[in-house]
Amino acid sequence: xxxxxxxxxxxxxxxxxxxxxxxxxxxxxxxxxxxxxxxxxxxxxxxxxxxxxxxxxxxxxxxxxxxxxxxxxxxxxxxxxxxxxxxxxxxxxxxxxxxxxxxxxxxxxxxxxxxxxxxxxxxxxxxxxxxxxxxxxxxxxxxxxxxxxxxxxxxxxxxxxxxxxxxxxxxxxxxxxxxxxxxxxxxxxxxxxxxxxxxxxxxxxxxxxxxxxxxxxxxxxxxxxxxxxxxxxxxxxxxxxxxxxxxxxx
Amino acid sequence: xxxxxxxxxxxxxxxxxxxxxxxxxxxxxxxxxxxxxxxxxxxxxxxxxxxxxxxxxxxxxxxxxxxxxxxxxxxxxxxxxxxxxxxxxxxxxxxxxxxxxxxxxxxxxxxxxx
Numbered sequence: 001x002x003x004x005x006x007x008x009x010x011x012x013x014x015x016x017x018x019x020x021x022x023x024x025x026x027x028x029x030x031x032x033x034x035x036x037x038x039x040x041x042x043x044x045x046x047x048x049x050x051x052x053x054x055x056x057x058x059x060x061x062x063x064x065x066x067x068x069x070x071x072x073x074x075x076x077x078x079x080x081x082x083x084x085x086x087x088x089x090x091x092x093x094x095x096x097x098x099x100x101x102x103x104x105x106x107x108x109x110x111x112x113x114x115x116x117x118x119x120x121x122x123x124x125x126x127x128x129x130x131x132x133x134x135x136x137x138x139x140x141x142x143x144x145x146x147x148x149x150x151x152x153x154x155x156x157x158x159x160x161x162x163x164x165x166x167x168x169x170x171x172x173x174x175x176x177x178x179x180x181x182x183x184x185x186x187x188x189x190x191x192x193x194x195x196x197x198x199x200x201x202x203x204x205x206x207x208x209x210x211x212x213x214x215x216x217x218x219x220x221x222x223x224x225x226x227x228x229x230x231x232x233x234x235x236x237x238x239x240x241x242x243x244x245x246x247x248x249x250x
Numbered sequence: 251x252x253x254x255x256x257x258x259x260x261x262x263x264x265x266x267x268x269x270x271x272x273x274x275x276x277x278x279x280x281x282x283x284x285x286x287x288x289x290x291x292x293x294x295x296x297x298x299x300x301x302x303x304x305x306x307x308x309x310x311x312x313x314x315x316x317x318x319x320x321x322x323x324x325x326x327x328x329x330x331x332x333x334x335x336x337x338x339x340x341x342x343x344x345x346x347x348x349x350x351x352x353x354x355x356x357x358x359x360x361x362x363x364x
Contacts, residue, residue: 036349053286057279064317065271069349072321074285075357104352183283222317223271 034107067223129189
């Protein structure tokens with residue numbers, strides 16, 4: 001009996017260590033409190049030439065709706081082009097000071113596209129947006145927020161076949177609302193990345209959080225849910241994360 | 251029973267989908283998508299008139315215009331060589347979103363020199 005109880009407690013304890021997602025350390029973000037963001041042309045490691053434009057435009061939408069001011073991509077790209085910069089890898093070499101002088105922003109968003117676009121499988125087609133994003137303070141170069149997101153969702157409506165179920169087991173999977181358009185579908189992915197979604201490793205899906213997201217980009221100043229209204233929450237998460245990091249070092 | 255509750259909860263969450271902060275012109279994002287891919291710019295004047303009427307409508311109804319709308323309109327005016335209208339829209343963007351001032355001032359200074 002005792003043994004059984006012990007095992008039970010053990011299982012409970014073990015499962016609860018991983019009950020919640022490891023929080024982000026928001027210390028730099030809290031100090032910086034960025035309002036304006038420059039979206040850099042993404043570094044494209046996929047073989048889809050439309051990926052950078054698609055990601056940039058959808059990111060503009062997501063970040064604006066999240067309460068930030070994003071510098072107009074049309075004029076930004078024009079300025080880069082006039083200076084002989086045509087892609088993300090060239091742009092990534094521009095020193096922050098130069099970016100700050102020209103664009104006058106609080107933060108710079110760097111995106112690397114690992115994989116992008118429609119993939120056709122035996123029973124299904126999936127839309128893939130796999131990116132690493134880093135939001136960096138334009139003055140100090142400190143990392144404010146980052147996310148590695150590998151988003152895949154089914155673009156066919158029937159979700160009951162085996163292939164889709166298999167897919168759901170390893171990655172996020174939802175049914176796209178409309179059309180077959182890669183650009184429109186990418187909107188769902190950028191929503192997951194920049195608004196209040198977080199990958200839930202227990203339910204194996206991207207989940208929307210209202211007040212208790214542990215890794216999301218906090219809301220900017222133009223949002224009614226501006227993060228400063230809940231600064232204590234982000235400080236608490238940061239503390240938690242610092243503790244976890246200390247534990248892991250031991 | 252549990253399933254029912256779950257279903258009701260799901261309906262609840264669907265019903266609570268948050269409203270967007272801003273009004274976006276219907277084709278603003280897709281037009282921008284093509285602009286960034288260097289599509290031939292023969293339809294610029296069409297785009298200008300669509301955004302112009304959208305902006306007018308929002309201004310009249312006092313609805314929140316999405317950030318970068320005026321700036322994009324200004325960009326399109328620059329494309330057809332109408333600097334006066336471009337700058338007029340840049341000024342509106344600056345007024346609505348002061349965070350754009352630094353960059354737009356830089357562009358206007360450069361434009362005047364040209």
